[in-house]
Amino acid sequence: MTHSSPQTSNAAKDAPKSRLGLWLTLPAQLLILFVAVFPLLMQLYLSFSDWTPLAGRSWTRAHELWIGFWNYSDLFADPRFWGALWRTMIVIGIAVPVEFLLGLGLATLFMQDFRGKKVLYSTLLVPMMIVPAVAGYMFFLLFQSDGPINGLLSALTGLDVSIRWLTDPDLAIFAVMIADIWQWTPLMFLILLAGLLGVPREQLTAATLLGASPWQRFRTIVLPKIKVIIVIALAIRVIEVFKIFDTLFIMTAGGPGTATETISVFFYKIMTLELAWSYVAAAGLVILIALSILAVAAMYFLPKSKEAGK
Protein backbone atom coordinates (compact mmCIF):
# COMPACT_ATOMS: atom_id res chain seq x y z
CA MET A 1 0.00 0.00 0.00
CA THR A 2 2.62 2.48 1.05
CA HIS A 3 4.91 3.11 -1.77
CA SER A 4 8.11 5.05 -1.57
CA SER A 5 9.03 6.50 -4.93
CA PRO A 6 9.81 3.52 -7.13
CA GLN A 7 13.23 2.87 -8.48
CA THR A 8 13.80 2.93 -12.18
CA SER A 9 13.08 -0.54 -13.47
CA ASN A 10 15.89 -2.95 -14.10
CA ALA A 11 15.51 -2.76 -17.83
CA ALA A 12 17.17 0.62 -17.79
CA LYS A 13 20.42 -0.95 -16.68
CA ASP A 14 20.15 -3.96 -18.97
CA ALA A 15 19.00 -2.19 -22.09
CA PRO A 16 21.57 -0.52 -24.27
CA LYS A 17 21.31 3.23 -23.82
CA SER A 18 18.32 4.04 -25.92
CA ARG A 19 17.85 7.30 -27.66
CA LEU A 20 14.11 6.78 -27.36
CA GLY A 21 14.28 7.67 -23.67
CA LEU A 22 15.92 10.97 -24.46
CA TRP A 23 13.42 11.81 -27.16
CA LEU A 24 10.52 10.94 -24.91
CA THR A 25 11.68 13.17 -22.09
CA LEU A 26 12.73 16.02 -24.34
CA PRO A 27 9.35 17.83 -24.55
CA ALA A 28 9.01 17.84 -20.76
CA GLN A 29 12.55 19.17 -20.42
CA LEU A 30 11.83 21.91 -22.92
CA LEU A 31 8.63 22.89 -21.14
CA ILE A 32 10.47 23.10 -17.84
CA LEU A 33 13.15 25.21 -19.43
CA PHE A 34 10.47 27.39 -20.96
CA VAL A 35 8.42 27.87 -17.79
CA ALA A 36 10.90 27.45 -14.99
CA VAL A 37 14.48 28.20 -15.86
CA PHE A 38 14.10 31.04 -18.32
CA PRO A 39 11.27 32.83 -16.46
CA LEU A 40 13.16 32.61 -13.18
CA LEU A 41 16.14 34.34 -14.73
CA MET A 42 13.81 36.98 -16.13
CA GLN A 43 12.17 37.36 -12.74
CA LEU A 44 15.53 37.81 -11.07
CA TYR A 45 16.47 40.46 -13.63
CA LEU A 46 13.21 42.36 -13.20
CA SER A 47 13.40 42.19 -9.42
CA PHE A 48 16.46 44.47 -9.46
CA SER A 49 14.64 47.13 -11.44
CA ASP A 50 11.74 49.48 -11.01
CA TRP A 51 10.05 48.21 -14.16
CA THR A 52 6.27 48.17 -14.49
CA PRO A 53 4.09 47.50 -17.54
CA LEU A 54 3.48 51.26 -17.58
CA ALA A 55 7.18 52.10 -17.64
CA GLY A 56 6.93 52.91 -21.34
CA ARG A 57 9.65 50.53 -22.36
CA SER A 58 10.02 46.85 -23.06
CA TRP A 59 11.03 44.57 -20.18
CA THR A 60 14.30 43.90 -21.96
CA ARG A 61 15.35 47.44 -21.13
CA ALA A 62 14.50 47.13 -17.45
CA HIS A 63 18.15 47.61 -16.56
CA GLU A 64 17.70 51.30 -17.37
CA LEU A 65 15.54 51.37 -14.26
CA TRP A 66 18.06 49.50 -12.16
CA ILE A 67 17.53 49.99 -8.42
CA GLY A 68 19.63 47.17 -7.01
CA PHE A 69 18.23 45.59 -3.89
CA TRP A 70 15.61 48.22 -3.17
CA ASN A 71 12.67 45.97 -3.92
CA TYR A 72 14.04 43.44 -1.48
CA SER A 73 14.70 45.90 1.32
CA ASP A 74 11.27 47.44 0.73
CA LEU A 75 9.71 44.01 0.93
CA PHE A 76 11.31 43.10 4.23
CA ALA A 77 10.08 46.38 5.66
CA ASP A 78 6.58 46.00 4.23
CA PRO A 79 4.07 45.29 7.02
CA ARG A 80 1.49 44.28 4.41
CA PHE A 81 3.77 41.46 3.20
CA TRP A 82 4.40 40.19 6.72
CA GLY A 83 0.71 40.52 7.53
CA ALA A 84 -0.22 38.44 4.50
CA LEU A 85 2.36 35.82 5.42
CA TRP A 86 1.12 35.73 9.00
CA ARG A 87 -2.52 35.31 7.93
CA THR A 88 -1.50 32.51 5.58
CA MET A 89 0.20 30.79 8.51
CA ILE A 90 -2.91 31.20 10.65
CA VAL A 91 -5.08 29.61 7.99
CA ILE A 92 -2.60 26.74 7.66
CA GLY A 93 -2.30 26.41 11.44
CA ILE A 94 -6.04 26.13 11.99
CA ALA A 95 -7.55 24.70 8.80
CA VAL A 96 -5.03 21.89 8.19
CA PRO A 97 -5.20 20.35 11.70
CA VAL A 98 -9.00 20.56 11.69
CA GLU A 99 -9.13 18.90 8.27
CA PHE A 100 -6.72 16.24 9.46
CA LEU A 101 -8.61 15.40 12.64
CA LEU A 102 -12.01 15.39 10.96
CA GLY A 103 -10.66 13.34 8.07
CA LEU A 104 -8.99 10.84 10.38
CA GLY A 105 -12.08 10.52 12.56
CA LEU A 106 -14.30 9.98 9.56
CA ALA A 107 -11.86 7.50 8.06
CA THR A 108 -11.83 5.33 11.21
CA LEU A 109 -15.62 5.17 10.99
CA PHE A 110 -15.32 3.79 7.47
CA MET A 111 -12.97 0.94 8.37
CA GLN A 112 -15.74 -1.59 8.96
CA ASP A 113 -18.39 -2.47 6.44
CA PHE A 114 -21.90 -1.20 6.84
CA ARG A 115 -24.93 -0.68 4.69
CA GLY A 116 -24.73 2.19 2.23
CA LYS A 117 -20.99 2.63 2.78
CA LYS A 118 -20.14 3.00 -0.89
CA VAL A 119 -22.73 5.65 -1.60
CA LEU A 120 -21.85 7.58 1.55
CA TYR A 121 -18.17 7.41 0.65
CA SER A 122 -18.77 8.85 -2.82
CA THR A 123 -21.05 11.55 -1.46
CA LEU A 124 -18.57 12.65 1.17
CA LEU A 125 -15.93 13.06 -1.53
CA VAL A 126 -18.03 15.46 -3.60
CA PRO A 127 -16.71 18.75 -2.11
CA MET A 128 -13.16 18.17 -3.33
CA MET A 129 -14.43 17.70 -6.88
CA ILE A 130 -16.30 20.99 -6.93
CA VAL A 131 -14.51 23.76 -8.83
CA PRO A 132 -12.88 25.82 -6.02
CA ALA A 133 -14.23 29.08 -7.39
CA VAL A 134 -17.72 27.60 -7.34
CA ALA A 135 -17.18 26.31 -3.81
CA GLY A 136 -16.17 29.85 -2.89
CA TYR A 137 -19.40 31.08 -4.40
CA MET A 138 -21.42 28.50 -2.45
CA PHE A 139 -20.00 29.82 0.80
CA PHE A 140 -20.35 33.38 -0.40
CA LEU A 141 -24.07 32.69 -0.70
CA LEU A 142 -24.28 30.88 2.63
CA PHE A 143 -22.53 33.63 4.55
CA GLN A 144 -24.49 36.60 3.18
CA SER A 145 -26.10 38.74 5.89
CA ASP A 146 -29.45 37.68 4.44
CA GLY A 147 -28.17 34.19 3.71
CA PRO A 148 -29.23 30.83 5.09
CA ILE A 149 -26.65 30.61 7.90
CA ASN A 150 -28.04 33.69 9.54
CA GLY A 151 -31.49 32.42 8.60
CA LEU A 152 -30.88 29.14 10.41
CA LEU A 153 -29.44 30.91 13.43
CA SER A 154 -32.46 33.19 13.53
CA ALA A 155 -34.81 30.25 13.32
CA LEU A 156 -32.95 28.43 16.10
CA THR A 157 -32.60 31.37 18.48
CA GLY A 158 -35.80 33.20 17.65
CA LEU A 159 -33.79 36.41 17.34
CA ASP A 160 -33.12 38.34 14.19
CA VAL A 161 -29.54 37.27 13.60
CA SER A 162 -27.70 39.21 10.93
CA ILE A 163 -24.01 38.55 11.43
CA ARG A 164 -21.86 40.11 8.75
CA TRP A 165 -19.72 37.02 8.24
CA LEU A 166 -17.78 38.20 5.22
CA THR A 167 -17.51 41.90 5.96
CA ASP A 168 -16.55 41.71 9.62
CA PRO A 169 -12.73 41.81 9.81
CA ASP A 170 -12.66 39.34 12.71
CA LEU A 171 -15.06 36.81 11.26
CA ALA A 172 -14.17 36.80 7.58
CA ILE A 173 -11.05 34.73 8.01
CA PHE A 174 -13.01 32.05 9.83
CA ALA A 175 -15.63 31.98 7.10
CA VAL A 176 -12.81 31.42 4.63
CA MET A 177 -11.36 28.63 6.76
CA ILE A 178 -14.74 26.93 7.05
CA ALA A 179 -14.99 26.87 3.27
CA ASP A 180 -11.50 25.36 3.01
CA ILE A 181 -12.31 22.78 5.67
CA TRP A 182 -15.51 21.89 3.84
CA GLN A 183 -13.74 21.43 0.56
CA TRP A 184 -10.59 19.62 1.65
CA THR A 185 -11.51 17.45 4.64
CA PRO A 186 -12.64 14.89 2.03
CA LEU A 187 -9.09 14.72 0.66
CA MET A 188 -7.71 13.96 4.13
CA PHE A 189 -10.48 11.40 4.57
CA LEU A 190 -9.68 9.79 1.22
CA ILE A 191 -5.94 9.56 1.81
CA LEU A 192 -6.13 8.47 5.44
CA LEU A 193 -8.78 5.85 4.72
CA ALA A 194 -6.54 4.38 2.02
CA GLY A 195 -3.84 4.20 4.67
CA LEU A 196 -6.08 2.70 7.34
CA LEU A 197 -7.35 -0.02 5.02
CA GLY A 198 -3.74 -1.12 4.58
CA VAL A 199 -3.38 -1.93 8.27
CA PRO A 200 -3.54 -5.73 8.66
CA ARG A 201 -6.96 -6.63 10.05
CA GLU A 202 -5.66 -9.73 11.89
CA GLN A 203 -3.29 -7.69 14.02
CA LEU A 204 -6.12 -5.44 15.12
CA THR A 205 -8.38 -8.38 15.92
CA ALA A 206 -5.61 -10.10 17.84
CA ALA A 207 -4.92 -6.96 19.83
CA THR A 208 -8.60 -6.58 20.64
CA LEU A 209 -8.74 -10.18 21.87
CA LEU A 210 -5.73 -9.51 24.05
CA GLY A 211 -7.63 -6.66 25.61
CA ALA A 212 -5.95 -3.64 24.03
CA SER A 213 -8.01 -0.47 24.28
CA PRO A 214 -8.92 1.38 21.07
CA TRP A 215 -6.34 4.05 21.87
CA GLN A 216 -3.63 1.41 22.46
CA ARG A 217 -4.54 -0.28 19.20
CA PHE A 218 -4.34 3.01 17.36
CA ARG A 219 -1.05 4.05 18.89
CA THR A 220 0.85 0.78 18.65
CA ILE A 221 -0.55 -0.83 15.50
CA VAL A 222 -2.25 1.75 13.31
CA LEU A 223 -0.10 4.82 13.84
CA PRO A 224 3.26 3.27 12.89
CA LYS A 225 1.68 1.88 9.72
CA ILE A 226 0.12 5.12 8.55
CA LYS A 227 2.80 7.55 9.73
CA VAL A 228 4.17 8.15 6.24
CA ILE A 229 0.69 8.56 4.86
CA ILE A 230 -0.09 11.14 7.50
CA VAL A 231 3.07 13.05 6.61
CA ILE A 232 2.15 12.98 2.92
CA ALA A 233 -1.42 14.10 3.56
CA LEU A 234 -0.31 16.95 5.81
CA ALA A 235 2.43 18.03 3.42
CA ILE A 236 0.02 18.17 0.48
CA ARG A 237 -2.47 20.26 2.41
CA VAL A 238 0.12 22.63 3.88
CA ILE A 239 1.49 23.30 0.39
CA GLU A 240 -1.97 23.83 -1.08
CA VAL A 241 -3.26 26.03 1.74
CA PHE A 242 -0.15 28.15 1.46
CA LYS A 243 -1.25 28.93 -2.10
CA ILE A 244 -4.91 29.49 -1.14
CA PHE A 245 -6.59 31.87 -3.55
CA ASP A 246 -9.70 30.81 -5.49
CA THR A 247 -12.28 30.18 -2.77
CA LEU A 248 -10.98 32.99 -0.63
CA PHE A 249 -10.87 35.53 -3.42
CA ILE A 250 -14.44 34.77 -4.51
CA MET A 251 -15.67 35.04 -0.92
CA THR A 252 -13.90 38.15 0.33
CA ALA A 253 -11.38 39.28 -2.30
CA GLY A 254 -8.93 39.54 0.60
CA GLY A 255 -11.13 42.01 2.42
CA PRO A 256 -12.52 43.66 4.37
CA GLY A 257 -9.42 45.81 4.16
CA THR A 258 -6.65 43.27 4.36
CA ALA A 259 -8.40 41.04 6.91
CA THR A 260 -8.21 37.93 4.72
CA GLU A 261 -5.29 38.93 2.54
CA THR A 262 -3.11 35.85 2.25
CA ILE A 263 0.16 35.71 0.38
CA SER A 264 -1.40 34.89 -3.00
CA VAL A 265 -3.96 37.68 -2.64
CA PHE A 266 -1.13 40.03 -1.69
CA PHE A 267 0.69 39.14 -4.92
CA TYR A 268 -2.48 39.51 -6.94
CA LYS A 269 -3.39 42.90 -5.53
CA ILE A 270 0.05 44.44 -5.81
CA MET A 271 0.25 43.11 -9.35
CA THR A 272 -3.15 44.23 -10.60
CA LEU A 273 -3.97 47.28 -8.51
CA GLU A 274 -0.56 48.87 -7.97
CA LEU A 275 1.08 47.39 -11.07
CA ALA A 276 4.33 47.11 -9.14
CA TRP A 277 5.47 44.11 -11.15
CA SER A 278 9.14 44.22 -10.29
CA TYR A 279 8.23 44.41 -6.61
CA VAL A 280 6.06 41.31 -6.95
CA ALA A 281 8.90 39.64 -8.87
CA ALA A 282 11.18 40.22 -5.88
CA ALA A 283 8.52 39.06 -3.40
CA GLY A 284 7.87 35.96 -5.49
CA LEU A 285 11.54 35.05 -5.52
CA VAL A 286 11.80 35.47 -1.76
CA ILE A 287 8.86 33.10 -1.33
CA LEU A 288 10.37 30.62 -3.79
CA ILE A 289 13.68 30.58 -1.96
CA ALA A 290 12.02 30.25 1.44
CA LEU A 291 9.85 27.36 0.21
CA SER A 292 12.82 25.63 -1.40
CA ILE A 293 14.77 25.79 1.83
CA LEU A 294 11.80 24.37 3.71
CA ALA A 295 11.40 21.63 1.12
CA VAL A 296 15.05 20.63 1.33
CA ALA A 297 14.80 20.58 5.12
CA ALA A 298 11.69 18.41 4.88
CA MET A 299 13.43 16.02 2.46
CA TYR A 300 16.22 15.71 4.97
CA PHE A 301 13.83 14.61 7.70
CA LEU A 302 11.43 12.59 5.59
CA PRO A 303 13.58 9.49 4.86
CA LYS A 304 13.74 8.76 8.57
CA SER A 305 9.98 8.75 8.94
CA LYS A 306 9.74 6.62 5.80
CA GLU A 307 11.86 3.91 7.33
CA ALA A 308 9.86 4.13 10.51
CA GLY A 309 6.74 3.56 8.46
CA LYS A 310 7.90 0.31 6.93
Next chain:
Amino acid sequence: MQLSLSFRVFRFLAIGLALVFTLIPVLWMMSMAFKPIPEWSASGDNLTWWPKDPTLDNFRYIFGASSSELLSTLERTAGRPILASLLAATIGTLIAMVVGSSAAYGVSRYGSGKNLPLALIQLRLFPPLAVMIPVMVMWTFLGLTDTWYGLSLVYGIVTLPFAFWLMKTYFDDMPIEIEEAALVEGCSRFRVLTRVTLPMMRGPLASSALLVFILNWSDYLIALMLTTRDWVTIPVYMASLSSSMTGQLYGAKAALGLIAAVPPVIMGILIQKHLVRGLTFGALKQ
Protein backbone atom coordinates in the same frame (compact mmCIF):
# COMPACT_ATOMS: atom_id res chain seq x y z
CA MET B 1 -15.76 -8.14 14.71
CA GLN B 2 -18.98 -7.49 16.60
CA LEU B 3 -19.50 -3.81 17.19
CA SER B 4 -21.29 -2.45 20.20
CA LEU B 5 -24.64 -0.77 19.71
CA SER B 6 -23.42 2.52 21.14
CA PHE B 7 -20.60 2.61 18.61
CA ARG B 8 -23.04 2.05 15.78
CA VAL B 9 -25.29 4.81 17.00
CA PHE B 10 -22.30 7.10 17.30
CA ARG B 11 -21.13 6.19 13.80
CA PHE B 12 -24.61 6.80 12.40
CA LEU B 13 -24.78 10.23 14.01
CA ALA B 14 -21.25 11.27 13.09
CA ILE B 15 -21.55 10.27 9.45
CA GLY B 16 -24.99 11.86 9.33
CA LEU B 17 -23.55 15.13 10.60
CA ALA B 18 -20.71 14.99 8.05
CA LEU B 19 -23.27 14.35 5.34
CA VAL B 20 -25.34 17.37 6.34
CA PHE B 21 -22.24 19.58 6.45
CA THR B 22 -21.20 18.26 3.04
CA LEU B 23 -24.55 18.73 1.36
CA ILE B 24 -25.82 22.05 2.72
CA PRO B 25 -23.62 24.30 0.54
CA VAL B 26 -24.32 22.23 -2.56
CA LEU B 27 -28.03 22.08 -1.89
CA TRP B 28 -28.31 25.82 -1.28
CA MET B 29 -26.59 26.70 -4.53
CA MET B 30 -28.58 24.13 -6.47
CA SER B 31 -31.88 25.43 -5.22
CA MET B 32 -30.70 29.00 -5.75
CA ALA B 33 -30.13 28.19 -9.41
CA PHE B 34 -33.83 27.41 -9.79
CA LYS B 35 -35.19 30.24 -7.64
CA PRO B 36 -36.93 33.29 -9.08
CA ILE B 37 -35.66 36.71 -8.03
CA PRO B 38 -38.03 37.27 -5.06
CA GLU B 39 -36.67 34.13 -3.39
CA TRP B 40 -32.97 35.02 -3.73
CA SER B 41 -32.73 36.55 -0.29
CA ALA B 42 -33.08 34.21 2.66
CA SER B 43 -34.09 36.85 5.17
CA GLY B 44 -37.32 36.63 7.14
CA ASP B 45 -39.34 33.55 6.37
CA ASN B 46 -37.72 33.18 3.01
CA LEU B 47 -35.39 30.46 4.25
CA THR B 48 -36.46 27.76 1.83
CA TRP B 49 -34.15 24.91 0.90
CA TRP B 50 -36.36 24.15 -2.04
CA PRO B 51 -37.53 26.78 -4.54
CA LYS B 52 -41.22 27.53 -3.89
CA ASP B 53 -41.69 28.58 -7.44
CA PRO B 54 -39.03 26.72 -9.44
CA THR B 55 -38.00 28.34 -12.68
CA LEU B 56 -35.41 27.96 -15.42
CA ASP B 57 -35.16 31.73 -15.82
CA ASN B 58 -31.67 31.86 -14.35
CA PHE B 59 -30.39 29.47 -16.99
CA ARG B 60 -32.26 31.30 -19.74
CA TYR B 61 -30.84 34.55 -18.47
CA ILE B 62 -27.17 33.59 -18.59
CA PHE B 63 -27.61 32.33 -22.13
CA GLY B 64 -29.20 35.61 -23.08
CA ALA B 65 -32.64 34.21 -23.75
CA SER B 66 -34.61 36.17 -21.19
CA SER B 67 -34.41 39.10 -18.88
CA SER B 68 -36.98 40.37 -16.46
CA GLU B 69 -37.62 44.01 -15.67
CA LEU B 70 -35.18 43.75 -12.76
CA LEU B 71 -32.24 42.56 -14.80
CA SER B 72 -30.71 44.27 -17.74
CA THR B 73 -29.75 42.01 -20.61
CA LEU B 74 -26.27 40.62 -20.38
CA GLU B 75 -23.62 42.22 -22.49
CA ARG B 76 -22.02 38.82 -22.95
CA THR B 77 -23.67 35.47 -22.47
CA ALA B 78 -22.26 32.33 -20.86
CA GLY B 79 -21.89 30.43 -24.13
CA ARG B 80 -18.48 31.74 -25.00
CA PRO B 81 -16.92 31.22 -21.52
CA ILE B 82 -18.23 27.65 -21.50
CA LEU B 83 -16.57 27.10 -24.87
CA ALA B 84 -13.37 28.70 -23.58
CA SER B 85 -13.32 26.47 -20.49
CA LEU B 86 -13.94 23.36 -22.56
CA LEU B 87 -11.35 24.20 -25.17
CA ALA B 88 -8.58 25.34 -22.83
CA ALA B 89 -9.10 22.45 -20.41
CA THR B 90 -9.19 19.88 -23.22
CA ILE B 91 -6.11 21.13 -25.07
CA GLY B 92 -4.30 21.66 -21.76
CA THR B 93 -5.10 18.06 -20.81
CA LEU B 94 -3.86 16.86 -24.18
CA ILE B 95 -0.55 18.70 -23.75
CA ALA B 96 -0.04 17.46 -20.19
CA MET B 97 -0.91 13.87 -21.09
CA VAL B 98 1.19 13.62 -24.25
CA VAL B 99 4.25 15.32 -22.75
CA GLY B 100 3.75 13.82 -19.28
CA SER B 101 3.20 10.21 -20.24
CA SER B 102 5.99 10.09 -22.80
CA ALA B 103 8.37 11.60 -20.25
CA ALA B 104 7.08 9.16 -17.64
CA TYR B 105 7.78 6.26 -19.99
CA GLY B 106 11.27 7.56 -20.73
CA VAL B 107 12.03 7.90 -17.03
CA SER B 108 10.43 4.64 -16.00
CA ARG B 109 11.92 2.40 -18.71
CA TYR B 110 15.11 4.07 -19.86
CA GLY B 111 16.16 6.07 -16.84
CA SER B 112 16.42 9.25 -18.88
CA GLY B 113 15.66 12.66 -17.47
CA LYS B 114 16.69 11.95 -13.91
CA ASN B 115 15.96 15.53 -12.92
CA LEU B 116 12.32 15.37 -14.01
CA PRO B 117 10.59 13.71 -11.05
CA LEU B 118 11.86 16.28 -8.58
CA ALA B 119 11.69 19.25 -10.94
CA LEU B 120 8.02 18.52 -11.60
CA ILE B 121 7.20 18.21 -7.91
CA GLN B 122 8.87 21.57 -7.38
CA LEU B 123 6.64 23.05 -10.04
CA ARG B 124 3.72 22.10 -7.80
CA LEU B 125 5.29 23.51 -4.66
CA PHE B 126 5.33 27.15 -5.62
CA PRO B 127 2.31 29.44 -5.54
CA PRO B 128 1.48 30.25 -9.19
CA LEU B 129 1.32 33.94 -8.38
CA ALA B 130 4.91 33.96 -7.16
CA VAL B 131 6.09 33.04 -10.65
CA MET B 132 3.36 34.77 -12.63
CA ILE B 133 5.21 37.99 -13.46
CA PRO B 134 7.63 36.55 -16.05
CA VAL B 135 4.85 34.41 -17.53
CA MET B 136 2.67 37.48 -17.97
CA VAL B 137 5.53 39.48 -19.44
CA MET B 138 6.37 36.66 -21.83
CA TRP B 139 2.76 36.03 -22.79
CA THR B 140 2.24 39.70 -23.58
CA PHE B 141 5.50 39.74 -25.52
CA LEU B 142 4.54 36.66 -27.54
CA GLY B 143 0.93 37.75 -28.01
CA LEU B 144 -0.42 34.76 -26.08
CA THR B 145 -2.53 36.71 -23.59
CA ASP B 146 -6.27 36.20 -23.94
CA THR B 147 -5.96 33.40 -26.48
CA TRP B 148 -7.13 29.82 -26.10
CA TYR B 149 -3.73 28.44 -27.03
CA GLY B 150 -1.88 30.67 -24.57
CA LEU B 151 -4.16 29.53 -21.77
CA SER B 152 -4.01 25.87 -22.84
CA LEU B 153 -0.24 25.92 -22.82
CA VAL B 154 -0.11 27.15 -19.23
CA TYR B 155 -2.72 24.56 -18.24
CA GLY B 156 -0.63 21.86 -19.86
CA ILE B 157 2.41 22.95 -17.88
CA VAL B 158 0.59 23.36 -14.57
CA THR B 159 -0.95 19.89 -14.69
CA LEU B 160 2.12 18.22 -16.20
CA PRO B 161 3.35 17.05 -12.75
CA PHE B 162 0.12 15.14 -12.17
CA ALA B 163 0.14 13.52 -15.61
CA PHE B 164 3.82 12.63 -15.29
CA TRP B 165 3.75 11.18 -11.79
CA LEU B 166 0.54 9.30 -12.25
CA MET B 167 1.67 7.67 -15.49
CA LYS B 168 5.12 6.99 -14.06
CA THR B 169 3.68 4.89 -11.25
CA TYR B 170 1.52 3.00 -13.74
CA PHE B 171 4.50 2.29 -16.01
CA ASP B 172 6.55 1.25 -12.99
CA ASP B 173 3.79 -1.19 -12.04
CA MET B 174 3.54 -2.72 -15.49
CA PRO B 175 5.48 -5.95 -15.80
CA ILE B 176 8.47 -5.45 -18.06
CA GLU B 177 8.37 -9.03 -19.40
CA ILE B 178 5.65 -8.31 -21.93
CA GLU B 179 7.67 -5.58 -23.55
CA GLU B 180 10.82 -7.68 -23.44
CA ALA B 181 9.01 -10.50 -25.20
CA ALA B 182 7.95 -8.11 -27.95
CA LEU B 183 11.53 -6.87 -28.25
CA VAL B 184 12.77 -10.41 -28.64
CA GLU B 185 10.16 -10.92 -31.36
CA GLY B 186 11.94 -8.19 -33.26
CA CYS B 187 9.79 -5.14 -32.58
CA SER B 188 11.60 -1.82 -32.48
CA ARG B 189 11.50 0.01 -29.16
CA PHE B 190 9.17 2.62 -30.56
CA ARG B 191 6.81 -0.03 -31.92
CA VAL B 192 6.80 -1.74 -28.55
CA LEU B 193 5.66 1.52 -27.01
CA THR B 194 2.92 2.23 -29.55
CA ARG B 195 1.72 -1.32 -30.21
CA VAL B 196 2.18 -3.06 -26.89
CA THR B 197 2.54 -0.65 -24.00
CA LEU B 198 0.08 2.09 -24.85
CA PRO B 199 -2.82 -0.26 -25.68
CA MET B 200 -2.27 -1.96 -22.32
CA MET B 201 -2.26 1.41 -20.59
CA ARG B 202 -5.59 2.52 -22.00
CA GLY B 203 -7.30 2.43 -18.60
CA PRO B 204 -4.64 4.34 -16.67
CA LEU B 205 -4.31 6.84 -19.51
CA ALA B 206 -8.03 7.50 -19.49
CA SER B 207 -8.29 7.96 -15.73
CA SER B 208 -5.19 10.18 -15.63
CA ALA B 209 -6.60 12.28 -18.43
CA LEU B 210 -9.87 12.69 -16.56
CA LEU B 211 -8.06 13.78 -13.40
CA VAL B 212 -5.96 16.27 -15.34
CA PHE B 213 -9.07 17.56 -17.09
CA ILE B 214 -10.79 18.11 -13.73
CA LEU B 215 -7.79 20.07 -12.49
CA ASN B 216 -7.66 22.22 -15.61
CA TRP B 217 -11.39 22.79 -15.63
CA SER B 218 -11.19 23.85 -11.96
CA ASP B 219 -8.74 26.64 -12.56
CA TYR B 220 -9.71 30.20 -11.75
CA LEU B 221 -6.49 32.02 -10.95
CA ILE B 222 -4.58 31.40 -14.19
CA ALA B 223 -7.48 32.35 -16.40
CA LEU B 224 -7.99 35.42 -14.25
CA MET B 225 -4.43 36.51 -14.94
CA LEU B 226 -4.06 35.48 -18.57
CA THR B 227 -7.43 36.19 -20.15
CA THR B 228 -9.18 39.51 -20.34
CA ARG B 229 -12.16 39.34 -22.65
CA ASP B 230 -12.41 36.90 -25.53
CA TRP B 231 -11.31 33.75 -23.75
CA VAL B 232 -12.37 34.23 -20.13
CA THR B 233 -13.37 30.87 -18.64
CA ILE B 234 -16.50 30.04 -16.65
CA PRO B 235 -15.17 30.94 -13.16
CA VAL B 236 -13.77 34.27 -14.35
CA TYR B 237 -16.99 35.07 -16.15
CA MET B 238 -19.03 34.02 -13.13
CA ALA B 239 -17.07 36.27 -10.79
CA SER B 240 -17.52 39.22 -13.12
CA LEU B 241 -21.29 38.83 -13.38
CA SER B 242 -23.21 41.54 -11.65
CA SER B 243 -25.94 43.87 -12.62
CA SER B 244 -26.17 47.57 -12.01
CA MET B 245 -29.77 47.10 -10.93
CA THR B 246 -29.65 44.24 -8.45
CA GLY B 247 -25.97 44.06 -7.62
CA GLN B 248 -25.12 40.39 -7.16
CA LEU B 249 -26.93 38.16 -9.60
CA TYR B 250 -27.34 35.35 -7.06
CA GLY B 251 -29.53 33.05 -9.10
CA ALA B 252 -27.77 33.53 -12.41
CA LYS B 253 -24.38 32.92 -10.83
CA ALA B 254 -25.69 29.85 -9.05
CA ALA B 255 -26.97 28.50 -12.36
CA LEU B 256 -23.57 29.04 -13.89
CA GLY B 257 -21.85 27.52 -10.86
CA LEU B 258 -24.01 24.45 -11.24
CA ILE B 259 -23.03 24.12 -14.89
CA ALA B 260 -19.35 24.41 -13.92
CA ALA B 261 -19.63 21.98 -11.01
CA VAL B 262 -21.42 19.07 -12.63
CA PRO B 263 -18.81 17.71 -15.12
CA PRO B 264 -15.93 17.33 -12.64
CA VAL B 265 -18.16 15.72 -10.02
CA ILE B 266 -19.32 13.09 -12.49
CA MET B 267 -15.78 12.51 -13.75
CA GLY B 268 -14.43 12.43 -10.21
CA ILE B 269 -16.87 9.71 -9.22
CA LEU B 270 -15.91 7.77 -12.35
CA ILE B 271 -12.21 7.78 -11.43
CA GLN B 272 -12.72 7.48 -7.68
CA LYS B 273 -10.38 4.47 -7.50
CA HIS B 274 -7.52 6.47 -8.97
CA LEU B 275 -7.99 9.62 -6.92
CA VAL B 276 -5.68 8.67 -4.07
CA ARG B 277 -2.84 7.81 -6.41
CA GLY B 278 -3.45 10.86 -8.58
CA LEU B 279 -3.63 13.45 -5.85
CA THR B 280 -0.64 12.17 -3.91
CA PHE B 281 1.59 12.03 -7.02
CA GLY B 282 1.56 8.27 -6.95
CA ALA B 283 2.96 8.14 -3.44
CA LEU B 284 -0.08 6.21 -2.34
CA LYS B 285 -2.04 3.57 -4.15
CA GLN B 286 -5.45 2.29 -3.36
